[in-house]
Amino acid sequence: MSDTQTVQPAPVAPVLDTVQHAAETPDVEQPWAELGLKADEYATIREIIGRRPTIAELAMYSVMWSEHCSYKSSKIHFKLWGENTTDEMREKLLVGIGENAGVVDIGDGWAVTFKVESHNHPSYIEPYQGAATGVGGIIRDIMSMGARPIAVMDPLRFGNLHHPDTQRVLPGVVAGVGGYGNCIGLPNIGGEVVFDDCYQGNPLVNALCVGAMRVEDIHLAKASGAGNKVILFGARTGGDGIGGVSVLASETFDEGGPTKRPAVQVGDPFAEKVLIECCLDLYRAGVVDGIQDLGGAGLSCATSELASNGDGGMQVELDLVPLRDASLQPQEILMSESQERMMAVVSPEHLDEFMAITDKWDVEATVIGEVTDGDHLVITWHGETIVDVPPRSVAHEGPTYDRPLARPAYLDELNASSAAALARPETGEEIRAQLLTLIGSPNLCDKSWITDQYDRYVLGNTALAQPDDSGVVRVDEETGRGVAVSTDCNSRFAKLDPYAGAQLALAEAYRNVATTGAAPLAVTDCLNFGSPEDPGVMWQFREAIRGIAEGCRFLGVPVTGGNVSFYNQTGDVAIHPTPVIGVLGVMDDVSKRSGSGFRSDDAHVYLLGT
Amino acid sequence: MGSIVVDVMLKPEILDPQGQAVGGALPRLGFNGFTDVRQGKRFVLSVDGDVTDEHLAAAREAAEKLLSNPVIEDVVSVHVLEDGSSDQGGSEGGSEGGSEGGSEGGEAEGDEQ
C-alpha cells in the first residue's frame, strides 16, 4: 500500500453500498483505477462475483491484488524454489513457503521460524515510525506461527552518508528499529549497514525476526470448523495507512471526529509486547485453532486468508470491530493497517478461557464473526451484507503476470570496465593512505554508533551479536541448543551479475553461519528491486531468484520464506538489485560457538580455502 | 528576558500510544471522568530582552522546521509567555497559567507545511 497515489475524492454513495445495491446498480462508475487496479483486473472481479463489486469488495480486492500482497509479478518465478528443493532438503522443513513464515526442525523437539521483510517506502517518508512498524510487522508474522520471537536483525541500506537527507533518514531509522525492538524486549543480534548513492531516494529497511517453539505448538493461519468464533484482538482500528486512498473516505463526515486518514502508521511496541505474552498464554492454554496477524491489508487480508486456508466460509459483522476513529467507513475498516492487531479462530467451548486470558493482559478482544459451513466470506455492516465473495479469489487467486524481461544493455560495458585498469598504490606511503581510506570509509568503519543503540542482551540468551558476523542465540536453556543467523548482500556484485551476486550473498551468509560452528539449515530472503514493469529489472529479479534457488540446491538448504519489494527507485532509476539473504544454522550448544577476531595473544593465523 | 511557548501535538488522526497509556492509568488511580488523553510537547524558547515580532516570526518558523514533524504533528500554538522568566518562572507557583496565552492571540500557527 505504500505506493498508492492520492486521487480525487469520488462522490460518495448516499446509501450503503450493499451487495443487493450493487446488483441493482450494475452501471455505477467505480474508482478501480484510483485504487490501483487495471481494467482487466476489474473485469475479472466482476466476472468472479457475477456483478459489480460493492465499494467494500472493491477495496478488498484492490488491496489484496496489489503487488505488495499478491506477488503478481514475482509469483511465476517462485516455481524455481520448488524445482530446486530436493526431498532431502525438505526433511527438516516443517512448514514451507506460503505460510506467514517457514518453520524448520532444529532437533530435540524444537522448531525455529524466521523471516525477513522490507519496510522501505514507509521508512523514507517517516524514518522512525516506518522502521519501527517494520520491526513490529515481522515480529507478528513470527508470533502467528505459534512461536516466541527470540531475536531480530536489521539489514539497512542508505544513500551517501554525507548527504543531508541521510542525516534525516539514518538516525530516524536506527532510532525506530531500536525504539521498537528494545521496548518489545528482543535482542538485536545483527544486520548490515551499507551506504551507496543508489539508495539516496530509496533507502532499504529490511527486518528479520527469529522465533522458537516446541514442534507440537506450530499454529497455522486457517479458519475451520463451522461455528468457531472469529476474534479480533489487540489494538483498536484507526485510519492508519489509508491516507492516500482518499477515494474511500467520505468527505461528508466533518463533524464528530477526525476525517483525515493518516498515511503514516504509528507503532506501539508496548501493546505488541503485551500481545506477545498474551498470545503465548493463549497457545499454552490450547485455545487457539487458527491465527493470523494483521499487517498490510489489515482485515481484508486476515479474513480472506483465514477463510481461504480453511475448509468452510466465514461470516463477519464488521460493525463490531472496535474503532479508534468512529468516522471510519466499512471499506476503510477493511483496508486499515493499524498495527498490533491479531485475529484468532476459537471454538465456542474455549471462548471463555480465551477471553479470560486476554483480560488478564488487558488486551481488548472482540468476537466479530464465525466460521460457517458455506464457501463464501460474508461481511455485514449493521445487518446489511456488504461483502459476499469466494475468499480464495481475494487471497490466493489474484492475477499473475509473466512480465517481459531483458538483459540490460549497459551490462556489457559495466562488466568490461574492470578493476585491473585502476591505478595501484606504488609506495608504502600510498598503501598506507589507501588502507586508511578503506578502513575509514562508511561501509567498512566501525558501526557501533548504530549497534550500541540496540539491546543485544535482553532475554539472556545471546551468545554472539555485534561485532561478529553472525548472531547466535540459545533456544533451549537446558542443553544450550540454539541457532546462528547472518544476513548479507553486496548489491554492487548483484548489479554486475544478479545471478552470481545473489549466490555470493548466499555464500557469504552461509559461511558466516558455518564459521560460528553452526550447521546451516534454512534460508530466507528479501528481494529488493526496482520496477517490475522495467524488463531490465525483471531480468535482474529472475536471475537473482535463479541464483539463490540453484545455490540453495547446491548447498542443500531450502528457502523457507521471504519477501519481495518492488518499485525501489527514484524516478526511472532503480536501486542496485539487492537480494538480501538470511541463513539460519543450528548448534547443539551455543556456548561453544566461535566468534570472529583474535581471542588470545599467541594464536596462529591460518588461511583456508582458495 | 522574554520567552515564547511553542505547543506541538500529534495530529488527531495519528495514534498516540503515550496518551493512551496515561488514559489507561487514570481510572486505576480513581480518575474516571476523562474520555481521552493525548500527549504533546511544549517548548519554551528564551530570548534576551523583550520578545519582538522578529522573535515570534523566527519561533513560528522554527516550530514548523525543527520543533515539529509535519508528517505526524501539528504546531497548535506559538505565543509569548508573559511572566518573562526563562522558563515557567521561579518554579515556586509556576503561576503563569493565567497569564500565558491569550496575550498574543493573533500568533497562532495555522499553516503546517
Next chain:
Amino acid sequence: MGSIVVDVMLKPEILDPQGQAVGGALPRLGFNGFTDVRQGKRFVLSVDGDVTDEHLAAAREAAEKLLSNPVIEDVVSVHVLEDGSSDQGGSEGGSEGGSEGGSEGGEAEGDEQ
C-alpha cells in the same frame, strides 16, 4: 466535548538534554535569537460535555500525582482548552493558541508538592 490542558516542565535546575539539543540545532538552521530552550510535556484531557470544576480539580490532582514527578518537574498550568474539540480541533490551523489560556486565568496550578 471539553478539554483540559496540563503543562509540565522540568524544574529549571534539572538538566534538559532534549531542550539542549534543540537549542544547539537552532543556530545551525539560522535561528540565532534564542538564548535557551527547554522542552516539556503538554497533556490534553478530554471530558464528555463541558468542563466542570470537578473535572478541573481532578485534572489538577492527576497532574500532581501522575502526570508530573515532583522531584524533577513542575506543573506549570492546568487550564480549560476553549475550542472545546477533543484535541487541538480540526488540526487545520490548530488555531487555539489565541483562545487557550488566559480564559480561565484562575485555575493555574501553583502548589507543587
Next chain:
Amino acid sequence: MRIGVVTFPGSLDDRDAARAVRECGGEAVPLWHGDADLKGVDAVILPGGFSYGDYLRCGAIARFAPVMDALVPAAQGGLPVLGICNGFQVLTESHLLPGALIRNDHRKFNCVDQRLVVENASTAWTSDFEAGQEITIVLKNGEGGFVADERTLDELEGEGRVVFRYVPDAQGRNPNGSYRHIAGITNERGNVVGLMPHPEHAVEEGYGPSLDGRGFFTSIIKQTLESAATA
C-alpha cells in the same frame, strides 16, 4: 531462599532476573503486578524493561500497580528490594529511593559493557563485593541519567549511599550524564538498592560480558540464610 520477581506489563528482563536467581542457587517466585501479594518471599527484584511502555515517565505508571501497595510498606519495613534499570525508575517514582532518572544526555538508547566501581559493599545486595572493586556488567537504557538536587546528592555521598559509580571515560564522561557518575544508590537502611546496569546479564559463562553480576544474587542469598540462621 525465595526471591520474588515482579512482572509488570512491559517488563522485559523478568525472566532473565529469575534465571539469574536460579543460577546463583535461589528460588525465583513470579509476582504479578495486579496482585497485592508478595507470597511471603524473602526479597524482591523489580526487573528491567519498559513497564507500560515507559510512555509517560519510566516507571511512573508501574508505581501505581497493586503489587506496589504491598511492596512499598514491606520495603520500608526492611524487605530487601533490588530495582534494576526500569525497576530503579519504579523505586524512584515510588519515593523508596531519592532522585530521578532522566533521558541520557546524548539522547540515544545505549547498550554497552560498562565498568562500575562498587562503593558500598555493605548493602543487602552487595555484601559479596569488596568496596572499591571494579566490575563490568551490561548497561542498556535510554533514560538512565541520575539526577537529584545538590542537597540530596551531598546527603547520598555523605551517608555512603552511593552504591555504584560509572568509571568515566578518558574525557571524564559517564555513559548517560548521571550527576556525579552515580549508577546506583541505596536507602538509609541498605535494604533497597536501585541501579541502572543489569547484573542479571552477567551470570552465565558464554552469555554476557562477565560473571560479575553473580555477586548481587549470592549476596542476598547468603544474607537471607544468615539472618534465618540467627533468627
